Amino acid sequence: MIDEALQAFLERGCAIIVGTVAPDGAPHAQRGWGCSVVGPDTVRVLLDATDDVLRAHLADGGAIAITGADVRTLESVQLKGHVRILEGPTADDLERCRLHNDELFEDIFVTDHYPREYTERMEPPAYVVAVIDVEEVYDQTPGPGAGAPVRRSAP
């Protein structure tokens, strides 16, 4: 499901946003950080550990959507699936997140001229890691083709 090109895209400093949903159907928007591909259909994404609503939505294998966008080109991909594990970050997770954020904030500075002192303020106070089984992938690049499925997993 996640080929090498998509892996490279997700792991190179893209801007990540996250959608979750409550049992009553209420959606919830949040940002994500430091995505890494750890299996053919599995990614690890850091999330805001202080967002109690988000954690509640994901606690029991909740559904999740994550969209990664290249800040320079706005090319975007959306992954949909369910959270298998919600756990604390490892030292590797935090280091990967730091490198990912370096690339992201540099891209924003180069393309949109916002200094890092400001863009760093998007980072949450603490992280939690979601291990996500990816079931669907969509092209989310702005335009008439936004939302078209890239590949769908076998049932």
Add this chain to the structure above:
Amino acid sequence: MTGAAHLTLADLAPCFEGAIPAVIATASADGTPNVTYLSKVRIVDGERVALSNQFFSKTAKNLVDNPRASILLIDPRTYDQYRLTLQYERTDRRGPVFERLRIDVDVAAALEGMQDVYRLRAADIYRVLDIEPLPSAKPAPARPLPSGVGDGMDAGRIAQLSTRLGRCPDLDTLVAAAVDGLADLFGYEHSLLLLLDEAGTRLFTIASHGYEAEGVGSEVELGDGIIGLAGARCAPVTVGNVAQATKYSRTVRRAYEDSGEIGPGREVPVPGLPDAASRCAVPAMAMGQLVGVLTVETRLPVAYGPADEAVLTVVASILANAIESERARVREAVPAGPLVPEEQPVAGRSAGAVTVRWFDADGSTFVDGEYLIKGVAGRILRALLAQHLADGRTEFTNRELRLDPSLELPSFKDNLESRLILLKRRLDERAAPVRIEKTGRGRFRLVVAGDIRLEVVDDG
């Protein structure tokens, strides 16, 4: 509305200028979330926001089944983040909210020449149920990023500028005083004044302030880019993040090209700062007609708002009416023969002269191989030089120029004075060996330094 007690939509006003893309999460009826970026969210009133709907997307489908949304906004001055919980109320396909969002979409379309395919389909209106500030790992910056000229627009300064403009004896002085006054009195360090051409299809720059090269003579098609759109709509257009809007527009353009809906695009060249972050363009109107466009720009994001649009509209209106008044004054017909002699010299009087090459097809004029100007202004220079080379004449009047059929001026709204100013400024800017000096109202002198060789190229 619940949420942090002190937060209102008005407090979040800078978040709605589109400088930083918003985020929207929705959920389908079966509980599958969807999350994507939004180019812009607009305030409708104290309790509602509007989202544009250009594409029949998953977000739109979800909202039919489950009319709730969660959006993230960022204040571009501080990078403070907010989450808004929304309840869908209605969809507008006309009316003031739709029109406001349509301008946003039209700007994106105009930046990349997509006016034929990229249009607003609908404006979705939501009630805001909650506003929640998001925590950050980092403290607030010591100072918010500057965003705009900032110190307000008072009637006193508008009166000062109006007085300065009222004292200008001619158009050349008037347009210079306008752009200089906008810098002196209001802090608009980068401004351009463009006038509508004779055919009513293009705008050409007649005055500028704050650029390394003056850019006089640069042109933009009516409808193209922020400046062209303000002219075509006869309404102010303000963009708070030109880079973001351009990037978004290019991406959408590529998607349309990939889908085969439109062919390979052309990048719309725009006069002005290459790295402008904010641009505000207002139409200069007189007697219900578009005369030109006045535009200001800056490298600061989200720099302009309604107050800027208001003051620029006042100044643009003064300019437009002055220009129209001057045109009316000099439009008195007097009989005169053509300025260009029957026997046109195709060569100057001495070897080693500066060569002015003039192309009959479009009036393009080159001085020693360097492009100078084209169109009406080029034809004016050719006529003046031909007369000068024929009999040494240096004194001319606007009236005789106006009646010279070789200039191919339209009988109505001929723009002659504007074109003369354009020519004068281009010659000055290029330090050309030919200059135009004003000698009185409707009169001027051709100052020729050295020997000129005029080559007329009939390439038709």
